[in-house]
Amino acid sequence: MNPFLATFRRDFALHWAGGGVLAPLGYFLGATLLVPLAMGPERTLLAAAGPPLIWIAAALAVLATLERVFQADLEDGSLDQMLLSPAPLEALVLAKGAALWIAVGVPIVLAGAPAAVALQAPPERVAAIVASLGLGLAAFIGAGLVGAAVTAGVKRGGVLIALIVVPFFAPPIIFGSAVASGDDIDAALSVLAGCALGAVALGPIAAAAALRLQAE
Amino acid sequence: MSVRLIAKSLELARGGRTLFRDLSFTAEQGSFVEIRGPNGAGKTSLLRALAGFLRLSAGVLRFEGAEEPFLTLHFLGHQNGLKGAASADAHVRYWAGLFGGAGGGVLERVGLARAKDLPARVLSQGQARRLALARLVTARRPVWLLDEPAAALDGNGRGLLAELIADHCNTGGLAFAAVHEPLGVASSLTVSLGGG
Structure with a gap:
């Protein structure tokens, strides 16, 4: 091997x-399935505002x-x-990112379908939302690896990670939410794919550089 | 497999303090080098510098006969590099993949045959150290850097460690160990760090 x-x-x-898979999945499902309860039974309100909330839940998870x-x-x-x-360390970091995407990301992507239905997304849009989550999570993880590497030596570095990576989470959230609310789905998916490719290509290089410093 | 290490006027500073300066030695192939010194003298830092993890402040470090210096060595630090949830066997398979080794029979070699399927978190300190020693024989590498390798090992384990080091050196390998007590292997060179 x-x-x-x-x-x-x-x-x-x-x-x-x-059990590292269950916590983020539970977080994602909990957050998205509670929204309809909090927003009340007004279908039109939920249908208009609900689907993009999937992206907030996915980013936080x-x-x-x-x-x-x-x-x-x-x-x-x-x-x-x-x-x-x-x-090279870059390849090993990519492997770790890929494992995170498959083990933690894919269950969240699949849970995106029931979440989308619960948030009153039209049924014909659910497939696009699931696909966009797959791309978006790859972008989140690619960027997130850098934040994780920079803060690896910091106790309780979670807050710091959030500060570092949230700016890089913005593009996938913007275009992912466009897919979720049904604005020009094809174009938004293309941009999301670009975000994912960029983050997956550059994230491991930057993360490996930060990790080499951590080993000192 | 024949690697010798030439160190010339090494100097290392950590946290604004110079740990050692003008440290020179030559370790011939097949030799076992003891690194001695009081706590805080820089034994661990020297080993990490030899491994290429730490940057030296000054000096030249050369592995002669090694194609790719930092890929010819094994490093055994204070931390064993184990994951609590993974079994002993899974660790060996991982290292075999990571370093490109065979990995067959190594758990038997370090006396962990019966703990094969146990997750690392239930191993005792001594067993965990033995599992870390298994890494040294999973993939063959000419230079071993060992940081207090006997920590937590019982008498039997120390014997095993001495045997592993002796075998390694007899086949042309080079081993460095930071030690406080003799390991029971005749050392061909002692590097003493002053401390203070």
């Missing part, structure tokens, strides 16, 4: 083993998982071992 796959497998297994992504590796000495792998 190569270093990329080994890292992916380990992180994927650890996300499931530690991802933010909550970021703090430990590299902090645990720094504390238990795993980061030192990653630095000694023949694979």
Whole structure:
């Protein structure tokens, strides 16, 4: 097995083993399913304002998982071992991001369907919302890796991560919400795909640079 | 497999304090190097600098005979590099992938055959240290950097550690260990750090 796959497998297994998958999923579902209760039975109000709230819930659910992504590796000495792998650290960070996206992101993406229905999104738009969440979460995670790497050595770095990454969360939230509210879905999906590609390409490079400093 | 290390006038400062300066030594292939010094003398920092994690303030560090210096070494620090939720066996498989080794039979070698399927969080301190030692033999690398490797090991474990180091050095490997007590391996060189 190569270093990329080994890292992916380990992180994927650890996300499931530690129950790290359930907390963000529960957060996402809880937040979106409670909105209709809070906003009352007014269907038109919910249909107009509800669907974009999926994106707030998804962004916060991802933010909550970021703090430990590299902090645990720094504390238990795993980061030192990653630095000694023949694979570049950037590739290993990408593997960790991919594991996070598959293990934590995909359940949230799938939960996007019931969430969209609960928030009164028209049925024909649910598929587009689910697809947009898949792209948006990749963008969140790509950008989030950088915040997680920069704050890996900071106790209770969660707040700091939020401050660092929230500006980078803005574009996917804007265009994701456009999909959710049905404005020019194709164009918004293209921009989201661009955000995802950019974050996935650049995030690991910046995160690896920050991690090398953390090892000092 | 024959790697020698030449260190010339190394200087390292941490947190505004100079830990050591003008430290020079040559470690020939097959030698076991003890790094000694009081607490705070910079033993761990020296090992981390040898591993390439820390930047030296001055001096030249050269691994001769190594194609890619920092990929020829294993580092065993204070932290064992274990994940509580993963089993001993899963760790070995991960390291085999991460470092490109085979990973067969290494748990038997370090006396953890019966703990194979146990998650690392239920291992005792000594067993966890043994599992970290398994990393050294999972993938063959010519340079070992060990930071107080005997920590938490019982008499048996110390014997195993001495055996691993002796085997490694006899086959041309190079081992560095920061130690307070002798490990039971004849050292060919002692690097003493002053402290203060």
